[in-house]
Amino acid sequence: MNQITQLLQRLQAGDERAREALFAVAYEELRRLARSRLRDGGRNTVLETTSLVNESYLRFVNAGELRAEDRKAFFAYASQVMRSVILNSVRERLAERRGAGAPQLTLHTELAEALPGDEETILKVHEALLVLEQADDRLSKIVEMRYFGGYSVQEIAELLDVTERTVHRDWEKARLILLEALR
């Protein structure tokens, strides 16, 4: 069995160490994607992101690293990577601005002095998602894929095996809950 497939399976089975290994293989590629997503924001990148992830995916399949059946797992993994990269990027920028060396800033230190900016908003969304995950896993996955990953509703529906209508409704719910949590 090829490397990525194996790793993905292990990851899905709950083996967290597989994540590090996966990082080494697919990370660079997905990191590039996440960076460009940060630069472009929400502007016309919804469809683009999915097709770019798809390109990555196809490349791995062609190289024999991934099987076709792994598509869903790969896409789910990709949006996690993007969330992770985006968060690191945001933390770096905040640290840079504060002049501190600390890479692991949490929100609590920030809010004391500064008003929430766009970077802080992203961090807050992430922290709220951590809580939402415990409340409703599917809702938090949808937010991760849409907000951080930039996936289309259609893609998300396919990846999670639900109807598009469900995704729309869940996204609406999640958004309202997060807006409330971010007040």
Added chain:
Amino acid sequence: MGRDSSMVMSAAQMARMSHLLEQALALDEAGRKRWLEALAQDQRDLEPALRRALLSQNRSGIEALATLPKIAAAAGEEKVESRLRPAMMVGPYRLIRQLGAGGMAEVWLAQRADGAYKRNLALKLPTALDLRADIAKRFARERDILAGLEHPNIARFYDAGISQEDLPYLAMEYVQGEPITQWCDTHLVEVRDRIKLFLQVLDAVQYAHARKVLHRDIKPSNILVTGSGQVRLLDFGVAKLLADEETQTQLTQLYGQAFTPEYASPELIRGDRVQQASDIYSLGVVLYELLSGTRPYRLKAKTPLVALERAVAQTQVPRPSSQITLEGAMARATTVKKLLRQLRGDLDAIALKALQRDPADRYSSAEALADELQRHLSKEPIQARLAHPLYLLSRFVLRHRSSITATAVVVALLAAVLGFALTRAA
């Protein structure tokens, strides 16, 4: 739910809210209201949150969490590689050297490649522009209007186009100078002379407005004073050319970049339509700064739009005369006391009128503002303070200082009051 820094919603609350929203989202506005009222007792703690979620109008863009905010590249992160190099050709122009780069565009010194004119010009190359089919059309439409602006105080706009490599470019006159506020401080310009300089700016803006061109981004860095002391306005109408108004308002596009929001009018910040009065507002901020050395709102560059809106909506702009500092007085070649006297009264009133939150309350045109400032310079009564007959008298006396005796004052008083009453009746 309070407003402290820790996460105030628990997972259990989120789960309940999700379940409740499921029911209520399917209802229409009226149905939602009824549903909220009929909410069970043990769910009432979520009622305020649900009310906000179900009934409030969601504003578009910033607060809605619809998408990831756009963040400019941090230092050390891979930057979007500029493909431009000296000696490269962009359209009919040859690049000489880079003058600067904002978030939205690079500016290069350039020359016409065919040597038709030896003159140097500034080529503005937008980096973040979406190359869509209609851009060529938009450029063509605006180019003629902007190129038609010929005024001694406006930097010429020559050309707009798309190069063979699909690079959009704007060709403009290359102006070397210092931002007006800086120039005045460096040269220790007095208040009266600052106003005279500012009148040149107003003349330029009035000219453009008469031709239906709005500037949309008036700020000191766009108002340069050349070595010979001439005022030149840059980038007239360019903001509109670069704005991709279908996907984002001008503000949100500028926002991720090095954008100081302090010159932006309240309506621009709110995302409403920008009109001539918006330029007047920005002019008001510049005037305020020229007079007092400070700005009406003090905000950090990356202040989020929500806080900005709040500040502009709630803060009462302090009178320029109340913001005087020692450095400010020195930069105006005078003492704090004298500067206070110079600014108090007329100039305070004029600046504040230009900065009114409601566009309708501001000066109706750059010309109106200019006339007002002229009246102040000649010690005639200004419109903004016409409510006080005593003020009229004080102006009258001031203008005719040398020839006034005691009786004359009485006559003058009568005349002023009469005159005032007459103009009121007219």
